[in-house]
Amino acid sequence: MGSLKPVEASATDGGFFATRADALVNWGRKNSLWPMPLGLSCCGIELMAMLGPKFDLARFGAEAARFTPRQCDLLIVAGTLTWKMAEACRTIYDQMPDPKWVIAMGVCSSSGGMYDSYAVVQGVDMLMPVDVYVPGCPPRPDAVIDAIIKLQRKIERERPVKSLLAEPVRDDVWDEGHGGFLRQPNMGVSTHRSGEYVAADEGEEA
Amino acid sequence: MSGLGRLEGAFGGVEHVEVAAADGMPCVEVERDDLIALMTLLRDELGFEACTIVTAVDHFPREPRFQVVHQLLSLRHNDRVRVHCRVSEDDARVPSVTGLWPGAAYFEREAYDMFGLRFDGHADLKRLLMPEGYGHHPLRKDFPHQGIEPDRLYKEWDRARRHAAGSQG
Numbered sequence: 001m002g003s004l005k006p007v008e009a010s011a012t013d014g015g016f017f018a019t020r021a022d023a024l025v026n027w028g029r030k031n032s033l034w035p036m037p038l039g040l041s042c043c044g045i046e047l048m049a050m051l052g053p054k055f056d057l058a059r060f061g062a063e064a065a066r067f068t069p070r071q072c073d074l075l076i077v078a079g080t081l082t083w084k085m086a087e088a089c090r091t092i093y094d095q096m097p098d099p100k101w102v103i104a105m106g107v108c109s110s111s112g113g114m115y116d117s118y119a120v121v122q123g124v125d126m127l128m129p130v131d132v133y134v135p136g137c138p139p140r141p142d143a144v145i146d147a148i149i150k151l152q153r154k155i156e157r158e159r160p161v162k163s164l165l166a167e168p169v170r171d172d173v174w175d176e177g178h179g180g181f182l183r184q185p186n187m188g189v190s191t192h193r194s195g196e197y198v199a200a201d202e203g204e205e206a
Numbered sequence: 207m208s209g210l211g212r213l214e215g216a217f218g219g220v221e222h223v224e225v226a227a228a229d230g231m232p233c234v235e236v237e238r239d240d241l242i243a244l245m246t247l248l249r250d251e252l253g254f255e256a257c258t259i260v261t262a263v264d265h266f267p268r269e270p271r272f273q274v275v276h277q278l279l280s281l282r283h284n285d286r287v288r289v290h291c292r293v294s295e296d297d298a299r300v301p302s303v304t305g306l307w308p309g310a311a312y313f314e315r316e317a318y319d320m321f322g323l324r325f326d327g328h329a330d331l332k333r334l335l336m337p338e339g340y341g342h343h344p345l346r347k348d349f350p351h352q353g354i355e356p357d358r359l360y361k362e363w364d365r366a367r368r369h370a371a372g373s374q375g
Contacts, residue, residue, distance in 0.1 A: 084337045086360045090367075118344055118353025119336070126357070 021161045029073075029099070030155040033062040033148065036072035038092060040079030043106040043138040047078045050141035062148050069095040074151070075128075076144070080108040081121040093128045101131045101155070103147050106138050113137060125180030129173075220244045225290060231277075235290040242301050244289065245276070249306050254278035254287060257303060260313035262321045266347035270294040272321060276303065276310075293323070302327035320345035 035057075037047050050057050057063045066072050069092045081089055093102070104124050107113035110133040112122035124130060131154060132147040175182040220236065220243050227233040236244050248254045256279040263273040270292040277288050293300060302325040304311045314325040315334040322343035325331055332338060342354050 083356050083360055084335075086357075087363050090360075090364065094367075116352060118349075118351065118356045121357075127360075 022159055025160045026156050026158055029160075030152040031061040032064075033060075033074040033101070033151070034064045034066055034072045035062055035074045035076050036069050036092065036096060037065050037067075038075060038077050038079075038089065040077070040081055040085065041108070043078035043108070046138045046141055047076060047105065047144065050144050055141040055145060057145060057148070060145065060148055060152070069093075070097065072096050073100045074148075075100065075102045076105050077102065077109040077124045078105040078138075080113070080115055081124055081127075082119050083121055084119070086121050086127055089124065090127045099158075099160070101151055102128055103144070103151065104130045104133045105144055105147070106134060106136055108137075110135065123180055125178070125182075127181070129181040217244065217247065220247060227288065231286055231288050233288040233290065235292070238291055238293060238300060241289070241291050242303070242306075245278075245303050245306055248278055248287060248289075252280065252287075253282045254280045254285075256281065257307035257310045257313070258286075260303065260310050260317055262317050262323055262345075264321060264345065264347045272298055272323060274300050274317070274323065298322060299324045299326055301325070302331075304328055319343070322346065 037044070037051075039045075039047050049055055051063055051065055062074065069075070073096060075093055075096060077089065093100070102124070104110045108115060108120070109124045110130075112120050114137075116122075121127065132151050134143050134147045136143050173182055174180075217234075220240050222240070222244060223235045225233040225235050234244070257276060258279045259275070259277045261275050263275060265271055265273060272293045272295070274291045274293060275288060276291075277286060279286050291300060298321075300323055302310070302314055304314065304325075305327060311328065311330070312334065314328050315331060317323050318325060318328075318331050319333040319335050320343055333340065336342075336344065337359050339359060342349060344353070
């Protein structure tokens with residue numbers, strides 16, 4: 001995806017930009033991610049360190065953590081998600097406006113981690129599509145910043161304008177072999193517009 | 207300190223069996239019907255002001271299956287005592303000690319949640335850790351450690367949520 005290049009020959013002194021709408025939209029989105037910190041256990045402490053002055057997530061434009069999902073577009077699931085908490089987690093995801101992205105921070109939220117247990121969700125992709133998985137127990141703040149940079153690379157490749165004109169595409173598709181949701185290319189528009197929602201377990205029932 | 211020490215001979219008319227605990231803590235076993243009488247005596251006569259834990263041990267497949275354990279602490283005498291009480295699976299009921307130590311309410315809720323023991327006289331006996339309506343008791347020995355349908359309640363909730371979202375169009 002092209003970057004924003006100023007055109008030298010300017011009609012006025014102020015100059016102007018020529019770019020593709022996709023590039024402009026993606027540039028704005030990737031540099032102003034607003035994280036929803038869902039700190040569930042020790043990963044939450046590393047998350048705080050990441051937002052603090054030493055690691056300074058503001059360098060990547062994603063420091064505006066808000067504690068209401070209505071104002072966020074990046075859900076960071078930081079820690080061990082229990083089945084008791086799963087409904088709350090999915091509700092937070094549902095309440096976030098599109099487009100939205102998810103980072104599974106740490107092995108617990110990626111796969112259940114060491115908690116091979118009756119109480120723990122074996123990866124948050126059983127509930128929602130995940131964009132970036134971060135290994136570590138807990139991961140260092142650097143690793144999560146790396147995940148945010150990777151997510152920014154991913155956002156650069158999205159096609160928001162094209163998908164506005166096309167039929168909405170579901171971004172979360174249940175994959176039986178994976179045993180969880182797989183993140184389809186995020187088209188940057190609401191996927192629930194059609195009102196249809198494929199059941200996570202419809203395959204089993206059929 | 208050997209055995210029950212200062213507790214020796216102080217149990218009045220309450221039937222009990224002295225148990226030699228591996229960790230040396232004074233330890234008695236009583237019948238379920240005598241539990242409250244013994245606990246009242248321990249609190250009022252022997253100065254055990256605090257009930258530090260109420261839990262259980264599952265001896266599956268032996269019968270009686272459950273061993274309810276109360277541990278008491280006396281700050282005044284720097285003394286502890288443990289009280290055992292065996293109950294079978296068919297009649298897994300124990301009198302609640304919340305009338306004596308209100309703080310035991312949470313321990314009893316946890317023991318109810320994890321072992322399925324009913325504490326008679328508990329004002330609000332509901333699950334503490336597992337979701338309400340889970341239907342199984344995870345610390346029982348016959349409970350698989352990966353659980354029995356751990357995602358059932360979530361899936362029910364998810365199905366209702368999807369149904370509501372679909373009907374909105």
